[in-house]
Amino acid sequence: MTTEVLWWFFAVLIVGASLGVVAARSVIHSAIFLIGSLAGVGAMYVFLTVDFLALVQFLIYGGAVTVLILLALMLTRADVTGLPEKVNGPQAPFAVLVGAGLMAILIGVAVGTTWPGNVGDKALNIPIELISQKLFLDYGPPFVIASVLLLVALVGAIILARQEEGE
Amino acid sequence: MVPLDNYLVLSAIIFSIGVYGVLARRSAVLILMSVELMLNAVSLNFVAFAAYLDPNRVAGAIFAIFVITVAAAEVGLALAIVIRLFRNRATANVDEAASLKW
Numbered sequence: 001m002t003t004e005v006l007w008w009f010f011a012v013l014i015v016g017a018s019l020g021v022v023a024a025r026s027v028i029h030s031a032i033f034l035i036g037s038l039a040g041v042g043a044m045y046v047f048l049t050v051d052f053l054a055l056v057q058f059l060i061y062g063g064a065v066t067v068l069i070l071l072a073l074m075l076t077r078a079d080v081t082g083l084p085e086k087v088n089g090p091q092a093p094f095a096v097l098v099g100a101g102l103m104a105i106l107i108g109v110a111v112g113t114t115w116p117g118n119v120g121d122k123a124l125n126i127p128i129e130l131i132s133q134k135l136f137l138d139y140g141p142p143f144v145i146a147s148v149l150l151l152v153a154l155v156g157a158i159i160l161a162r163q164e165e166g167e
Numbered sequence: 168m169v170p171l172d173n174y175l176v177l178s179a180i181i182f183s184i185g186v187y188g189v190l191a192r193r194s195a196v197l198i199l200m201s202v203e204l205m206l207n208a209v210s211l212n213f214v215a216f217a218a219y220l221d222p223n224r225v226a227g228a229i230f231a232i233f234v235i236t237v238a239a240a241e242v243g244l245a246l247a248i249v250i251r252l253f254r255n256r257a258t259a260n261v262d263e264a265a266s267l268k269w
């Protein structure tokens with residue numbers, strides 16, 4: 001019972017913060033709403049008994065990614081005039097239509113489908129030992145490829161953002 | 168316990184909000200934040216399916232870990248591109264970087 005009340009609290013928090021991300025007038029407010037939304041999803045991982053993933057979510061998304069985004073926001077502030085900038089393009093009403101239509105379709109499919117297995121009653125526990133075994137043994141090659149991807153992205157980001165001579 | 172459908176509906180709502188943000192926003196950084204929302208919705212879906220339906224229980228969580236890894240790489244690269252764009256054009260709005268548009 002308590003779990004369900006908490007679940008609904010976090011669900012409302014996530015949806016509200018996500019709406020804040022796309023509706024806020026100021027980009028800084030959007031970034032702060034984004035932290036709320038990502039932390040809420042981390043709480044959802046706790047409800048799903050994947051504690052390790054919740055930890056990763058808080059550290060990488062709630063910490064690193066949002067700090068990176070805030071840094072980029074600071075470096076790309078164009079509104080030195082102080083005038084409120086238009087944050088949405090002229091296509092925004094159509095975007096509402098697309099988003100609402102997609103939401104209707106997705107919810108309809110998700111609720112209408114009968115899932116096989118032990119649906120509906122109980123989330124199975126996912127222990128952290130199992131995750132490490134799978135990640136380092138069964139999913140070893142993808143793990144290595146992901147490391148290479150991170151390295152390449154790191155080098156690429158440095159080269160892209162570097163101040164070149166004569167600029 | 169909360170049934171699986173709740174997670175799926177929640178994830179669908181977050182994903183649609185992210186789609187709206189990607190389509191409606193002008194600033195590249197705000198579009199990137201909406202993409203983060205969409206990626207989060209997908210990870211939540213993976214983990215929910217793993218916890219409720221997968222007898223091996225763990226594949227969805229592994230997927231979510233890889234999604235987070237790739238998203239981190241993507242954010243680093245995308246923000247580098249945005250900073251480069253801002254340096255060259257003095258704007259981070261995608262509709263003003265339209266040199267290739269006729």
